Amino acid sequence: MRVNRVAAQDATMFWLSARTRNDLFLLYSFADEGVPTGVLRALVETRSAEIADLRVRLRAVRGDLDYPAWVPCDFRDDQFIEHPLRRPDWPHLLDAVGELLDTSVDAAVRPWRVHVFRAVEGVPAPGGESEQATVVLLQMSHALVDGRRASAVARALFASPGIGTEAAESDPDTDSSRDSVSGRARALANHAAGFLRGVGSSEPVDAVVGLVATPVQVVRTVTRGVAAYRAQRELARSTAAGAVPPPPSGFTPTSLNRSAAEGISRHAVRVIVTDGDDMRLAGRTVTVLALTAVSVALAEYLALRGESVDRLGAQVPMAVPGGAHVRNNYRGLGVDLHADEPDLSRRADRIADELAERRIRAGHPLLGAQERVTAVTPARVLRRDTESYPLDTPESIAGHTVVSSVHRGAADLHFGGPVRFTGGFPAIGSVMHLTHGIHGLGDTVTISVHADLAVLPDIDVYTELLRVALNRVSAIEPR
Secondary structure, three states, rough: OEEEEOOOHHHHHHHHHOOOOOEEEEEEEEEOOOHHHHHHHHHHHHOOOHHHHHHHEEEEOOOHHHOOEEEEOOOOHHEEEEOOOOOOOOHHHHHHHHHOOOOOOOOOOOEEEEEEEEEEEEEHHHHOOOOEEEEEEEEEEOOOOOHHHHHHHHHHHHHHOOOOOOOOOOOOOOHOOOHHHHHHHHHHHHHHHHHHHOOOHEEEEEEHHHHHHHHHHHHHHHHHHHHHHHHHHHHHHHHHHHOOOOOOOOOOOHHOOOOOHHOOOOOEEEEEEOOOOOOOOOOOHHHHHHHHHHHHHHHHHHHHHOOOOOEEEEEEEEEOOOOOOOOOEEEEEEEEOOOOOOOOHHHHHHHHHHHHHHHHOOOOOOHHHHHHHHHHHOHHHHHHHHHHHHOOOOOOOOOOOEEEEOOOOOOOOOOOOOEEEEOOOOOOOOOOEEEEEEEOOOEEEEEEEEEEEOOOOOHHHHHHHHHHHHHHHHHOOOO
16 A cells, blocks of 8 residues: 655644644635535535545554655545534634634544534625524634635535536655655565564554664754755855845733643634635735734734733734645745834835745755755654643744734535635634634635633634724725
């Protein structure tokens, strides 16, 4: 059987899931046209069989002597769950979603799950109306997908009748992603594992591959480490010469950034559905306008709590090119929200300029040197580092909140009825206990709020501040 070893970045996501919730949750609202749930379940089972990313699970290697591998698997009945609500309305739906955000899938069993809520009343719709809807929450392991890849999988799963699943990956990760050293190691391992044939699986082979390859990986880690050090020095010289924007300066934590070691009391979510035209002002992106609105709402909310903050920042994930076998291809950008600028038009421009500089620096080839070190780090070493990574809040943080922005394409999806809007809930991390998802679909842009009620107990107050801020931002002059 072909074995597809997990990339180091993706393995890190898998191991981190044992310490903190980091699954991706994609929400879709469809008009409920009364299609029987059994038909929808059969559709998910049939479609998932055609989507490569939904036909795999992880197989761990004993003792972490090598990275886990993606192996084929079939759909299981418990991957489609219909949830009854105490009352089938939008507020109770949001409560149920919050509870689900405190769960995780086991990628070693099945890395995804579909949660379905039928005949939900009062669901927001474009234009401010409400309707009865089928609401779907697609839950996926972060080892399996990042934000862009998750959106492609969802698009394939919920494609309208007559539309194929080409948006998904055409084939699982292939052995071509593994270097020649691993190939030779596997050939040796097949011989060395002869004494373990009675086990009846390829796990012993994977373990021996790790043992054979580890010395070579150590050498390559050291070699690439030296190259990374040289790259850091070159980047510093380029920065000093003005050829590369300087690194972002950190931010002082607020009451929203307490340590995850204290635990998360309860996940809560809220969703604001807007007309996309209000978030697409000439000269400014949806992401910039959303960041501007968050800067206003966050400053006002902290002021209500008696906190005076000189600077506010947000961590913004940025997609980067990646190898064919790497599923998580992004970097987090620490962006100053320029909350000290009273004029919202100028603030939006400053945020746009800041975001552009952060992207230039994050996309510089020299920054990839450290990632190339991680890519060849032995599995046992990387897992040890992952398990020992501190979760306490440091004195300086990359941002006070997360703002993740993904456009999910045309509104041509269908699941028992046409799609109305989509949302998503970036995970609460070890430091940031308030996150925002910005998701476009067709003519709508949805702003989703995800918070830990222990640090933001009055989420409705914050959401209303954000709603008002969005209206203010949509009224600023075009650039």
